[in-house]
Amino acid sequence: MRRKLLCPWLAFQNLRNNRRDYLPFLGAASLIICLFFTVCNLSESRGFARSIPGSGTLHGLMSVATLLLPVVCAPFLWYINSFLMKRRKKELGLYGVLGLEQRHVGTVLFFETLYSFLFSLAAGLGAGILLTGLSGKLLLGLAGITADYTPSVTPVALLYTLGLFGVIFLGCLAGNLVHLSLAAPTDLLREDHSGERDPRFGVLGSILGLLLLGGGYAVAIWAYCEPMLALLVVPVFFLASLLAALGTYGVFIFGSIYVLKALRGNKDFYYRPQNFVTVSGMLHRMRKNGAGLANICLFSTMTLVTLCCTLTVAFGQGEVMTLVGTDYRAGAVSLDLAHIAPEELTVFFGTLAFLGIFFGAAFLLCTVLVMYYKQITEGHQDRDGFVVMRRVGMGVGMVRSTVRRQVTLVFSLPLLGALLHLCFAVPVLIRLFDILCVSSRTVLLGTGCAVLVFAGLYLGAYLTTAKAYYKIVVK
Amino acid sequence: MSLLEVRGLEKVYSIRGGNRTAALQGVSFAVEEGEFVAIMGESGSGKSTLLNLLASLDRPTAGEVLLAGKDLAKIPGRRLSAFRRDHLGFVFQDCSLLDTFSLGDNILLPLVLAKLPFSEMGSRLLPLAEELGITKLLNKYPWEVSGGQKQRAAAARALITRPSLLLADEPTGALDSRSAGELLDIFQAENREGQTIVMVTHSVQAACRAGRVLFLQDGQLVRELRSHPGEDFYRRVADGLAALGKGVA
Ligand SMILES: Nc1ncnc2c1ncn2[C@@H]1O[C@H](COP(=O)(O)OP(=O)(O)O)[C@@H](O)[C@H]1O
Ligand SMILES: [Mg+2]
Numbered sequence: 001m002r003r004k005l006l007c008p009w010l011a012f013q014n015l016r017n018n019r020r021d022y023l024p025f026l027g028a029a030s031l032i033i034c035l036f037f038t039v040c041n042l043s044e045s046r047g048f049a050r051s052i053p054g055s056g057t058l059h060g061l062m063s064v065a066t067l068l069l070p071v072v073c074a075p076f077l078w079y080i081n082s083f084l085m086k087r088r089k090k091e092l093g094l095y096g097v098l099g100l101e102q103r104h105v106g107t108v109l110f111f112e113t114l115y116s117f118l119f120s121l122a123a124g125l126g127a128g129i130l131l132t133g134l135s136g137k138l139l140l141g142l143a144g145i146t147a148d149y150t151p152s153v154t155p156v157a158l159l160y161t162l163g164l165f166g167v168i169f170l171g172c173l174a175g176n177l178v179h180l181s182l183a184a185p186t187d188l189l190r191e192d193h194s195g196e197r198d199p200r201f202g203v204l205g206s207i208l209g210l211l212l213l214g215g216g217y218a219v220a221i222w223a224y225c226e227p228m229l230a231l232l233v234v235p236v237f238f239l240a241s242l243l244a245a246l247g248t249y250g251v252f253i254f255g256s257i258y259v260l261k262a263l264r265g266n267k268d269f270y271y272r273p274q275n276f277v278t279v280s281g282m283l284h285r286m287r288k289n290g291a292g293l294a295n296i297c298l299f300s301t302m303t304l305v306t307l308c309c310t311l312t313v314a315f316g317q318g319e320v321m322t323l324v325g326t327d328y329r330a331g332a333v334s335l336d337l338a339h340i341a342p343e344e345l346t347v348f349f350g351t352l353a354f355l356g357i358f359f360g361a362a363f364l365l366c367t368v369l370v371m372y373y374k375q376i377t378e379g380h381q382d383r384d385g386f387v388v389m390r391r392v393g394m395g396v397g398m399v400r401s402t403v404r405r406q407v408t409l410v411f412s413l414p415l416l417g418a419l420l421h422l423c424f425a426v427p428v429l430i431r432l433f434d435i436l437c438v439s440s441r442t443v444l445l446g447t448g449c450a451v452l453v454f455a456g457l458y459l460g461a462y463l464t465t466a467k468a469y470y471k472i473v474v475k
Numbered sequence: 476m477s478l479l480e481v482r483g484l485e486k487v488y489s490i491r492g493g494n495r496t497a498a499l500q501g502v503s504f505a506v507e508e509g510e511f512v513a514i515m516g517e518s519g520s521g522k523s524t525l526l527n528l529l530a531s532l533d534r535p536t537a538g539e540v541l542l543a544g545k546d547l548a549k550i551p552g553r554r555l556s557a558f559r560r561d562h563l564g565f566v567f568q569d570c571s572l573l574d575t576f577s578l579g580d581n582i583l584l585p586l587v588l589a590k591l592p593f594s595e596m597g598s599r600l601l602p603l604a605e606e607l608g609i610t611k612l613l614n615k616y617p618w619e620v621s622g623g624q625k626q627r628a629a630a631a632r633a634l635i636t637r638p639s640l641l642l643a644d645e646p647t648g649a650l651d652s653r654s655a656g657e658l659l660d661i662f663q664a665e666n667r668e669g670q671t672i673v674m675v676t677h678s679v680q681a682a683c684r685a686g687r688v689l690f691l692q693d694g695q696l697v698r699e700l701r702s703h704p705g706e707d708f709y710r711r712v713a714d715g716l717a718a719l720g721k722g723v724a
Contacts, residue, residue: 271583271593284575388571391532392585392632393560395553 007104011111014091021087021376025080026120028369032073033124033165035358038135040066041128041157045136057344058143061351066160069362072302074168076366079295081172083373085179087380092180102180109176117169125161129153143350144343202254209250216244217424224427233431240428244421248297252417253290260286277389277402282409285378292374293414299367300418304454305425306363310356311453312429312446316438317349323437334437349436364454368461371414375407375465379472382406386473396474403473407466415458422447476544477505478671479529479640484538486524486694498524499694502538506640506673511666513682514675515716516691522675525691526644529673530563531555543639560589564633564641568648571629572617578628579604579613585636599635607631607661623654630661634670641665643674647681659684679716683709692719 015022043062095105136151219240223229229236260283264270270279286293320337324345327338335345386399394402426447430440484502489495498521506512516522527533529540531547540547542562550558572581579600586596604610607627612620617628626646633641643662647655655678663684666672674685682688683702690698700715702708 267593271587271596273588273590276580276584276587280575280580384571385573385575388573389584389588390556391530391559391565391567391571393556393588395556397553398588 007107008111011108011115014108015112015115018084018088021084022116024369024372025077025084026116026123028080028365029077029116029120029165030123030127031365032069032077032362033120033161034128034131035362036066036069036073036164037125037128037157037161038131039069039355039358040160041132041154042136042139042151044154044157044160045151057348058351061348061355065355065359069359070164070168072366073362074171076299076370077168078171078175080369080373082175082179083377085176087377105180106177109180110173113169113173113176116172117165121162121165124165125158128161139351139354141350142354144346145350202258205250205254206258209247209253209255211247212243212250213247216240216242216247219243220424220428223431230431230434233428233435237428237432240424244424245298248417248421249291249294252294252297253286256286256290256293257283273394273398274402274405278405278409281382281385281406285410289374292370293410296367296371296374297414297417297421299363299370300414300454300458301421301425303360303363303367304418304422304450305429306356306360307450307454308422308426308429308443308447310353310360310446311449312433312438312443313349313352313356313436315446316433316436316442317346317353319439319442320345320349320437328437334435337437364457368457371411371461372465372468375410375469376472378410379469383473383475399474400470403470404466407462407469411458411462411465415455419451422451478508478510478543479506479673480541480544481505481529482539482541484525484528484540485536486521486528486533487536497694499528499535502691502694502696504689504696504699506671508639508671509666509669510687511662511672511685512674513685513688514673514691515679515682515688515712516675516677517719518677520691521694522677522691523644524694526642526673526675529640530565530642531559557589560585560636562639564636564638566626566629566633566641566643566646568645572625572632574617577614577616578609578620578625581617582613582628582631582635584632589636600631603631603635606664621654623650623657626650626654626658627661630658634665639671641670641672643672643676645676645678646674647676647678652680655680679709679713683712688712688715690715690719 039062043059043066092105095108096102100108132151132153140146217240219236223233223236223240260279263275263279264283269275320335321342323337324340324342325338329337386394386403390396390399426443429447430443433440433443482503484499485497486499487495487497502525514522514525524533528535531540531550534548572578573584576584582600582604583596586599600613601610604613607630609624609627609631612624612628617625620628626649630646633643641662646662647658650658659681662672662674666686672685674681675691676682686702688700688702689696690700697719698715700708700711
């Protein structure tokens with residue numbers, strides 16, 4: 001093999017050998033690229049601007065969406081990428097031992113990232129371009145526009161997509177290189193036991209977390225009860241979300257350990273086969289990665305809220321259309337229904353529904369994938385443990401029920417958290433939809449349906465992941 | 476009746492591609508209650524295979540293993556793990572303590588799986604930990620202690636069920652010679668108290684602590700040595716091993 005070709009070749013081999021880990025990542029990246037390109041392309045389509053009444057609204061909403069989508073998706077892709085890197089620590093350490101210089105390992109990582117980028121770009125853009133006509137029809141349909149017009153591929157959208165995801169993948173590469181350079185070869189080879197001790201300031205952290213969470217909830221309730229806040233409902237919503245998100249991290253990272261240690265302290269409870277393995281396993285897991293569950297909880301909440309809004313918009317459109325032309329006003333800052341053109345309103349609602357579907361899909365994908373990677377990673381960590389437990393006399397039946405219990409806990413905790421968050425988000429959403437003159441009854445209906453849809457999808461993801469986990473652990 | 480009887484044991488591994496390795500062929504021996512037996516052989520001679528069969532972690536291709544007159548092959552699968560828990564203790568080379576548990580909880584694991592009440596666990600753990608010199612380490616986690624200390628905890632985990640037979644696979648394989656000596660002291664002390672032990676090893680230092688050494692070569696038992704009081708057993712075991720290499724066994 002020519003020396004110059006060694007690094008590109010190694011990079012290719014690495015991706016091939018780790019394909020079980022990388023394929024879901026590449027799939028998700030492709031899908032996000034596809035979603036982004038589609039939204040961006042429709043928003044930039046010149047033809048749209050001319051052919052549609054109320055296209056100003058459409059263009060405005062779509063532009064905001066093209067700004068927001070990467071804000072969520074970039075950190076998500078970075079997060080998954082760091083997951084993958086951590087799993088490959090040993091492999092990278094081995095390169096060092098085998099005499100490959102860090103410079104060369106860096107080059108290998110560069111090529112890996114390049115291949116990943118090109119692959120997801122090709123798949124995502126390919127799908128996006130193929131589906132241009134379809135997505136255009138969907139948007140037009142939802143926006144109630146009968147114009148006979150098919151959007152085409154705009155070069156600007158292609159450039160934006162290329163640039164944005166180029167930057168995101170550069171971020172991945174930078175993260176990988178930092179990861180590589182920070183760790184000495186011996187560190188990479190050694191098992192990482194840092195962060196397995198109890199976090200410092202545990203009690204303080206738990207209390208702070210609870211306070212922030214309570215604060216977020218209080219702000220949400222306050223926004224519902226105080227009509228004066230109607231003008232500020234959007235910033236207030238963000239404030240409540242921020243507080244609740246920080247609180248979620250506090251509760252998951254610190255509070256969980258506090259509770260688990262209390263359970264461990266109860267000897268009669270702790271020293272029973274099921275509890276013994278589950279409590280200590282959860283404690284170990286939360287010490288190592290308490291933020292993981294918090295992330296899943298927040299992703300779930302985001303998905304739920306997005307679904308909820310999308311469905312409310314879809315359900316509420318008809319209701320609002322009947323009010324057009326009347327002087328109905330739900331609140332101080334509601335739409336002026338007496339003076340709005342019905343077409344414009346349809347475009348507005350349709351575009352919102354369209355974006356909701358796209359955002360919902362993106363968030364859902366993030367949630368499911370983070371959960372999947374978390375379980376797979378933990379499955380590999382737990383496997384040796386289960387081998388030992390089999391040796392010292394744990395029956396297959398007990399392994400099975402322990403695994404089921406563990407997986408169920410990891411799945412249900414974030415879901416319960418997300419549902420609790422949603423309970424407090426709904427009052428704010430009601431005020432938010434006051435602006436659009438959608439009634440609170442419709443918001444509640446949308447919420448109910450969103451919960452059902454999400455729970456169904458979540459359950460599907462749970463079953464698939466639990467199966468993969470069980471396969472890894474029991475083999 | 477011997478505590479452990481092995482008759483005509485055979486194990487053939489079939490690997491993908493149709494290759495077959497006969498890891499054990501016609502292995503027969505017996506272990507009396509209270510004995511300390513070492514099985515010695517080079518790497519790849521079939522020691523781990525043999526031990527896994529004795530531990531009922533694997534099924535033989537032919538032959539039988541009787542523990543206290545009971546044929547391991549006749550125990551139904553769902554009873555097997557309970558049987559293992561009640562009658563056998565294991566110490567492995569990679570000591571296999573779980574990082575999720577403190578040393579104390581690691582040691583208690585088999586008792587918890589056996590659903591013993593907590594009060595009983597405490598009254599077994601403390602004296603045993605005292606004997607093995609790990610009382611101060613019970614609240615530490617595996618990664619916080621040395622290899623020798625981990626291996627002593629693994630020995631405690633094997634002994635706490637009061638097994639009729641203690642099985643050890645290269646227990647000193649990953650230890651420096653001082654920690655190895657300490658662990659072997661513990662084995663000898665337990666043996667003097669009546670614990671039956673079967674240990675496989677490739678180290679002369681470890682094997683010469685046993686009362687009897689069986690030599691395993693290419694999956695067959697080829698020789699047996701018994702220690703006599705007052706003699707230099709180390710020399711004889713070392714000579715026995717050297718003779719194996721020359722093929723004059
Ligand atoms: N699971 C297995 N599959 C195929 N061959 C095996 C397996 N385990 C062991 N062997 C083969 O059986 C022989 C004996 O192995 P082992 O019992 O591990 O030896 P020792 O423990 O004495 O080093 C070796 O040739 C080894 O390659
Ligand atoms: Mg071996």
